[in-house]
Amino acid sequence: xxxxxxxxxxxxxxxxxxxxxxxxxxxxxxxxxxxxxxxxxxxxxxxxxxxxxxxxxxxxxxxxxxxxxxxxxxxxxxxxxxxxxxxxxxxxxxxxxxxxxxxxxxxxxxxxxxxxxxxxxxxxxxxxxxxxxxxxxxxxxxxxxxxxxxxxxxxxxxxxxxxxxxxxxxxxxxxxxxxxxxxxxxxxxxxxxxxxxxxxxxxxxxxxxxxxxxxxxxxxxxxxxxxxxxxxxxxxxxxxxxxxxxxxxxxxxxxxxxxxxxxxxxxxxxxxxxxxxxxxxxxxxxxxxxxxxxxxxxxxxxxxxxxxxxxxxxxxxxxxxxxxxxxxxxxxxxxxxxxxxxxxxxxxxxxxxx
Amino acid sequence: xxxxxxxxxxxxxxxxxxxxxxxxxxxxxxxxxxxxxxxxxxxxxxxxxxxxxxxxxxxxxxxxxxxxxxxxxxxxxxxxxxxxxxxxxxxxxxxxxxxxxxxxxxxxxxxxxxxxxxxxxxxxxxxxxxxxxxxxxxxxxxxxxxxxxxxxxxxxxxxxxxxxxxxxxxxxxxxxxxxxxxxxxxxxxxxxxxxxxxxxxxxxxxxxxxxxxxxxxxxxxxxxxxxxxxxxxxxxxxxxxxxxxxxxxxxxxxxxxxxxxxxxxxxxxxxxxxxxxxxxxxxxxxxxxxxxxxxxxxxxxxxxxxxxxxxxxxxxxxxxxxxxxxxxxxxxxxxxxxxxxxxxxxxxxxxxxx
Numbered sequence: 176x177x178x179x180x181x182x183x184x185x186x187x188x189x190x191x192x193x194x195x196x197x198x199x200x201x202x203x204x205x206x207x208x209x210x211x212x213x214x215x216x217x218x219x220x221x222x223x224x225x226x227x228x229x230x231x232x233x234x235x236x237x238x239x240x241x242x243x244x245x246x247x248x249x250x251x252x253x254x255x256x257x258x259x260x261x262x263x264x265x266x267x268x269x270x271x272x273x274x275x276x277x278x279x280x281x282x283x284x285x286x287x288x289x290x291x292x293x294x295x296x297x298x299x300x301x302x303x304x305x306x307x308x309x310x311x312x313x314x315x316x317x318x319x320x321x322x323x324x325x326x327x328x329x330x331x332x333x334x335x336x337x338x339x340x341x342x343x344x345x346x347x348x349x350x351x352x353x354x355x356x357x358x359x360x361x362x363x364x365x366x367x368x369x370x371x372x373x374x375x376x377x378x379x380x381x382x383x384x385x386x387x388x389x390x391x392x393x394x395x396x397x398x399x400x401x402x403x404x405x406x407x408x409x410x411x412x413x414x415x416x417x418x419x420x421x422x423x424x425x426x427x428x429x430x431x432x433x434x435x436x437x438x439x440x441x442x443x444x445x446x447x448x449x450x451x452x453x454x455x456x457x458x459x460x461x462x463x464x465x466x467x468x469x470x471x472x473x474x475x476x477x478x479x480x481x482x483x484x485x486x487x488x489x490x491x492x493x494x495x496x497x498x499x500x501x502x503x504x505x506x507x508x509x510x511x512x513x514x515x516x517x518x519x520x521x522x523x524x525x526x527x528x529x
Numbered sequence: 530x531x532x533x534x535x536x537x538x539x540x541x542x543x544x545x546x547x548x549x550x551x552x553x554x555x556x557x558x559x560x561x562x563x564x565x566x567x568x569x570x571x572x573x574x575x576x577x578x579x580x581x582x583x584x585x586x587x588x589x590x591x592x593x594x595x596x597x598x599x600x601x602x603x604x605x606x607x608x609x610x611x612x613x614x615x616x617x618x619x620x621x622x623x624x625x626x627x628x629x630x631x632x633x634x635x636x637x638x639x640x641x642x643x644x645x646x647x648x649x650x651x652x653x654x655x656x657x658x659x660x661x662x663x664x665x666x667x668x669x670x671x672x673x674x675x676x677x678x679x680x681x682x683x684x685x686x687x688x689x690x691x692x693x694x695x696x697x698x699x700x701x702x703x704x705x706x707x708x709x710x711x712x713x714x715x716x717x718x719x720x721x722x723x724x725x726x727x728x729x730x731x732x733x734x735x736x737x738x739x740x741x742x743x744x745x746x747x748x749x750x751x752x753x754x755x756x757x758x759x760x761x762x763x764x765x766x767x768x769x770x771x772x773x774x775x776x777x778x779x780x781x782x783x784x785x786x787x788x789x790x791x792x793x794x795x796x797x798x799x800x801x802x803x804x805x806x807x808x809x810x811x812x813x814x815x816x817x818x819x820x821x822x823x824x825x826x827x828x829x830x831x832x833x834x835x836x837x838x839x840x841x842x843x844x845x846x847x848x849x850x851x852x853x854x855x856x857x858x859x860x861x862x863x864x865x866x867x868x869x870x871x872x873x874x875x876x877x878x879x880x881x882x883x
Contacts, residue, residue, distance in 0.1 A: 184737070185824045188831050191732040195788075195830075218592060218702075223796035224627040224784055225596040229699065230584050238572060239593070242579040243639040243692060245676045273578040285597040287641065287690035320690070322599045325728050327688060334681060336641035336674070338597060338692035345583065348572075374679050378545040383538070430578055434549075442577035470539045476549075477542050 192325030208306035212316040226317030236345040240279035244269035248373040256401040263304025265370045268408030270339035272430040275415045278349035279341030281314035287336040291328035312412040351427035351443035356515045359493040362508035365483030367406035367459045371433045372477040379468045403461040411484040421499035427487035431479040437523035447518045449525030452511040546679030562660035566670040580671030590699040594633035598623035602727040610755040617658025619724045622762030624693035626784040629769045632703035633695030635668035641690040645682035666766040705781035705797035710869045713847040716862035719837030721760035725787045726831040733822045757815035765838040775853035781841035785833040791877035801872045803879030806865040
């Protein structure tokens with residue numbers, strides 16, 4: 176549609192596929208979501224271009240801890256099933272679960288939503304999910320960007336990136352340096368695959384096994400494949416705060432993300448130490464289904480295997496850790512213990528399965 | 530390729546399109562870039578899962594300022610021209626130029642790089658550009674995520690999101706509240722279109738005018754269309770620091786991004802005030818070309834028109850502001866002045882063109 180008053184054949188931004196009004200509409204719709212996440216540190220009445228958040232005064236010698244992540248091709252399952260309400264929780268979980276491994280308390284979060292043609296309703300559902308997960312994690316949704324990029328994404332698709340900042344007193348940073356042989360490894364269960372390995376899971380379930388998202392194969396206990404795959408990434412910020420508040424001197428924490436247990440546990444251990452896993456725990460039903468077509472070694476280095484987050488504590492403090500977690504309704508998994516290993520042991524070989 | 534030791538017909542992550550080794554290779558390649566951006570506050574030896582950065586001790590009652598942005602479909606021009614070296618500078622500019630409008634000093638930056646199939650060489654060039662822009666802006670590249678999402682992006686394409694955090698003393702926040710009629714508006718030139726309006730510019734130049742990225746139309750003074758479009762977003766952090774260090778009591782600052790002058794100047798002005806633009810400045814050649822097919826009103830609300838960043842200062846401090854900027858080799862533009870307006874004036878009508 177040429178504008179009547181412009182140059183001959185003039186083109187508008189809307190003609191070119193960018194709808195500023197839709198963007199403004201979305202901004203208005205998500206304001207209340209951001210507001211519900213507000214923490215006392217947020218300066219709400221300033222910042223035309225950016226979000227402002229004070230450094231908490233009760234944190235001595237504060238260190239900021241920051242991480243960014245996406246949710247991978249779990250998005251594809253969201254597109255196929257229309258489950259846009261919880262993918263935001265995945266985004267927050269992927270970022271915040273990383274930040275809290277240092278002992279940091281989540282402070283604020285920002286999101287990036289990129290799409291070809293903005294569907295305000297879908298974007299609103301995604302951002303609402305982000306805000307709800309921020310609130311559960313105790314952090315403010317301080318800002319975000321919704322980008323309409325005509326021709327960059329297939330119709331109905333979008334990508335998400337998240338960015339989390341937390342804060343910890345310098346003397347209270349959990350960095351794994353004091354981990355010692357004999358320390359105990361306590362795990363928290365995951366809800367399923369969380370947000371890793373979906374390209375492999377989708378390949379196996381949809382392409383090889385020819386399942387559809389609405390199918391209910393026997394192993395899934397009445398759930399559809401789509402429902403099992405879309406189970407939101409668990410948010411562990413409350414669990415970490417509970418254990419730290421109980422006074423446990425946590426020596427290391429690990430978020431079991433891409434790379435699985437062998438890829439993530441050694442990231443926070445000193446050289447010469449590894450983990451001997453003792454327990455066999457119940458693996459998620461959806462994982463058992465995927466396992467029918469993926470060899471065990473590959474399964475271990477791609478998926479979380481049912482353990483989403485790990486604490487390393489001294490043997491003396493293991494029970495106090497478990498109690499703090501049980502008070503939240505958790506059933507902590509006694510995964511195993513820290514053992515000495517030759518310093519030249521391969522990275523992933525530092526996690527020994529039973 | 531089925532694995533020989535797995536279940537019959539077993540599938541690997543690599544079979545499913547995700548190459549962990551390529552990701553690891555990239556991580557090794559970009560480590561030196563991140564290192565070159567390190568600032569004293571960065572805690573470099575901790576943080577397996579996240580980046581750590583202390584709050585600067587010389588900032589009293591510190592407030593964190595954060596923003597996120599992308600670079601829009603300027604990416605498409607990068608794909609078409611192979612100019613992957615400077616798009617990272619655009620990403621940093623889009624985020625950091627927002628953060629500094631509050632008077633904040635940039636502290637750290639994180640990037641998200643999403644692609645269908647990771648091309649390590651391209652990603653390395655993009656991240657190097659990000660790191661160089663971080664260094665020029667005085668902030669640390671504290672982390673990043675490279676996500677390989679098979680089937681989400683067209684071959685050779687990627688999306689970028691950036692996240693910047695800065696810090697400012699609470700008493701030194703620049704928030705526009707003290708702007709008054711008679712204050713002066715000083716502009717810094719942009720390098721071209723920066724990173725906004727590319728869907729419209731590409732539609733006009735490539736689809737309507739049938740130009741190719743390698744063409745050199747008369748108006749572009751010997752540059753190709755691709756070169757003119759890829760001119761990197763200017764980084765204004767040094768300019769802001771120079772003006773603040775000169776002791777100027779800056780009353781407001783604005784980053785001229787999506788929405789142009791009418792969309793961005795009023796964002797930092799109190800109700801009842803607007804800007805009367807007096808100067809006519811030289812518009813970028815590429816903009817003049819686009820203007821042949823876009824009406825003036827639309828041009829103004831989509832593009833920066835050649836002004837990338839704006840200071841509002843008292844009339845008494847205008848010359849000192851200009852001097853500080855000239856010391857950096859700038860030729861500041863005397864854009865106009867702040868004028869009283871009825872409070873009910875439409876948002877964009879608060880910027881009056883000559």
